[in-house]
Amino acid sequence: MDKQTTRNIQLGLFVLLGLGGIITLLYFIGSNQNLFGKNFTMEAYFRDVSGLRVGNNVRFSGIVIGTVKTIEIVSDTSVQVVMKIDDNLVRFLKQNDEASIGTDGLMGNKVVDIEPGPAGGKMIQMGDRINSKEALDMDAMMRTLDITNRNVAEMSEDLKHTVQRFNSSVALWEILGDADLPKYVNNSFKSLQSATARANTLVADVSAMIEDVANAKGGMIALLKDSTLTHDLGEAARHIRNVSVQAEKLTTSLDATVRSLDTDIKSGGGPLHAVLRDTTMTSSIDRSLQNIESGTDRFNQSMEALKAHWLLKGYFKRQAKKAEKE
Amino acid sequence: MKFPPATQRTLAEIGAISRFTGRFFSRVGKPRFEVQEFFRQCYMIGNRSLGLVAITGFILGLVMTIQSRPTMAQFGAEDWIPAMVGISIIREIGPVVIALICAGKIGSGIGAELGSMKVTEQIDAMEVSGTNPFKYLVVTRVWATTLMVPVLVIFADFVSLYGSYLAVNMRGVTSLALFTQQVVDSLVFSDVLPAFIKTFFFGFAIGIIGCYKGYTSDKGTEGVGLAANSAVVVSSLMVFILDLLAVQLTDLLGLT
Numbered sequence: 116m117d118k119q120t121t122r123n124i125q126l127g128l129f130v131l132l133g134l135g136g137i138i139t140l141l142y143f144i145g146s147n148q149n150l151f152g153k154n155f156t157m158e159a160y161f162r163d164v165s166g167l168r169v170g171n172n173v174r175f176s177g178i179v180i181g182t183v184k185t186i187e188i189v190s191d192t193s194v195q196v197v198m199k200i201d202d203n204l205v206r207f208l209k210q211n212d213e214a215s216i217g218t219d220g221l222m223g224n225k226v227v228d229i230e231p232g233p234a235g236g237k238m239i240q241m242g243d244r245i246n247s248k249e250a251l252d253m254d255a256m257m258r259t260l261d262i263t264n265r266n267v268a269e270m271s272e273d274l275k276h277t278v279q280r281f282n283s284s285v286a287l288w289e290i291l292g293d294a295d296l297p298k299y300v301n302n303s304f305k306s307l308q309s310a311t312a313r314a315n316t317l318v319a320d321v322s323a324m325i326e327d328v329a330n331a332k333g334g335m336i337a338l339l340k341d342s343t344l345t346h347d348l349g350e351a352a353r354h355i356r357n358v359s360v361q362a363e364k365l366t367t368s369l370d371a372t373v374r375s376l377d378t379d380i381k382s383g384g385g386p387l388h389a390v391l392r393d394t395t396m397t398s399s400i401d402r403s404l405q406n407i408e409s410g411t412d413r414f415n416q417s418m419e420a421l422k423a424h425w426l427l428k429g430y431f432k433r434q435a436k437k438a439e440k441e
Numbered sequence: 442m443k444f445p446p447a448t449q450r451t452l453a454e455i456g457a458i459s460r461f462t463g464r465f466f467s468r469v470g471k472p473r474f475e476v477q478e479f480f481r482q483c484y485m486i487g488n489r490s491l492g493l494v495a496i497t498g499f500i501l502g503l504v505m506t507i508q509s510r511p512t513m514a515q516f517g518a519e520d521w522i523p524a525m526v527g528i529s530i531i532r533e534i535g536p537v538v539i540a541l542i543c544a545g546k547i548g549s550g551i552g553a554e555l556g557s558m559k560v561t562e563q564i565d566a567m568e569v570s571g572t573n574p575f576k577y578l579v580v581t582r583v584w585a586t587t588l589m590v591p592v593l594v595i596f597a598d599f600v601s602l603y604g605s606y607l608a609v610n611m612r613g614v615t616s617l618a619l620f621t622q623q624v625v626d627s628l629v630f631s632d633v634l635p636a637f638i639k640t641f642f643f644g645f646a647i648g649i650i651g652c653y654k655g656y657t658s659d660k661g662t663e664g665v666g667l668a669a670n671s672a673v674v675v676s677s678l679m680v681f682i683l684d685l686l687a688v689q690l691t692d693l694l695g696l697t
Contacts, residue, residue, distance in 0.1 A: 122456070123460065124444070124452045124453045126460060127454065127455030127456030128452050128456070137686065144693055
């Protein structure tokens with residue numbers, strides 16, 4: 116091997132190493148510099164990994180912290196997913212964190228999303244298992260959306276009918292097209308406003324009155340608050356009614372009496388007629404009264420005479436003494 | 442050095458190519474400039490490759506479009522085919538495929554030409570007659586490939602976009618104006634510039650390796666075939682290595 120060849124070999128080695136060095140350097144600068152620093156693993160069990168594949172990203176709070184290392188079916192209802200996590204980021208993970216399968220964007224690759232659990236969880240250890248939760252199921256979402264769509268379609272159909280009826284209504288358009296209507300409405304509102312103002316003052320007055328009554332605490336309030344009063348009032352009313360009934364009866368009978376009396380008087384039968392209408396009788400009564408008067412005078416004279424008689428003097432004296440005693 | 446013989450040979454080859462490249466750079470800035478020979482080589486390399494590059498580019502665009510249609514249709518994104526094909530052709534596939542075609546055509550041509558000159562001792566004769574064979578043969582050819590490969594790539598990009606336009610119209614209807622609009626809208630400066638710059642390096646690698654292989658060939662007529670063959674292999678490999686470096690650099694500079 117001559118000298119030239121040896122130097123070429125050395126140069127070739129140098130160039131090759133340099134090239135490899137540059138490529139590696141660029142690779143490290145370009146990447147996150149920790150792609151080879153993943154030794155930490157943890158696992159989660161899912162019922163359905165919905166197309167997750169080895170190498171998919173693992174995200175914690177939206178930041179890529181590792182990749183999926185293995186996916187194995189453990190039983191018919193659980194799939195074990197082992198994740199490689201960046202050593203520098205392990206300290207943020209807790210044992211009560213929750214993993215779910217998500218999608219990167221709408222159509223993108225599947226990802227494992229790890230969400231922080233409640234505060235106070237223990238630091239995660241190598242090979243730990245964290246809880247998983249069901250991810251949003253696209254099919255279920257679509258099913259719900261389908262129902263929603265149908266409802267919306269029905270609603271829009273109804274809305275269409277309503278609008279069509281509005282459109283075909285002549286009266287409505289007349290109302291809408293009436294230029295004077297706003298004026299009327301305006302006036303109505305104005306009068307309504309004044310009415311309201313008046314009602315307001317009225318209510319204020321009434322409320323002042325009620326307040327007065329409430330503050331008075333006198334007979335009025337007792338009257339208003341007495342529950343027996345109603346009963347008494349009822350009773351009184353009943354009595355009044357009875358009285359009025361009897362008064363009516365009385366009035367009728369009085370009326371009848373007056374009528375018969377009237378007829379009696381007019382027809383000229385009975386003593387009343389005689390008393391009221393008969394002039395001869397009047398004079399005879401007059402005479403009778405004169406006779407009685409003169410008779411009484413004579414009787415008085417007789418009595419005086421009797422008092423003077425000795426037989427009867429004692430009696431009259433006793434009578435006088437008795438009167439004196441009393 | 443305790444390397445197996447095969448490794449030793451490879452390393453020696455790499456070293457020799459590096460040395461040859463260094464020699465090129467030590468000569469390139471110094472007179473005498475063989476301008477006429479340079480233009481002749483440009484014509485030979487550029488113009489003679491036009492047909493091959495055009496056909497390759499056309500088929501490339503056509504196939505890319507037809508191949509990507511089912512996948513895009515799955516996402517309902519058929520309208521995005523022009524943009525997607527445009528970006529992939531201009532950013533990556535156009536430069537690399539055309540560089541490989543050029544490595545096949547130009548690299549082997551240079552290797553065979555210089556190889557036969559070498560084994561027939563024309564190069565030695567040139568040196569005796571006072572012409573610097575390195576400047577006359579190598580520097581002009583390397584310059585020609587360095588400048589012609591980018592031109593060929595740009596030409597091929599356009600042809601393959603036209604092929605893509607035809608392929609889009611095979612299944613759907615898109616006007617050329619709309620297709621152009623979609624492609625141009627989807628392209629940004631950082632798509633075009635890195636792809637354009639790396640084609641200069643591809644061209645340079647193809648030229649320098651072809652020249653090295655031809656210039657250093659030996660073992661008679663057998664060596665000519667060997668030179669042509671290994672020129673294609675090494676320059677193709679070099680295209681990919683450069684592409685790797687280029688993509689890393691663009692990524693690093695944020696030109697994505």
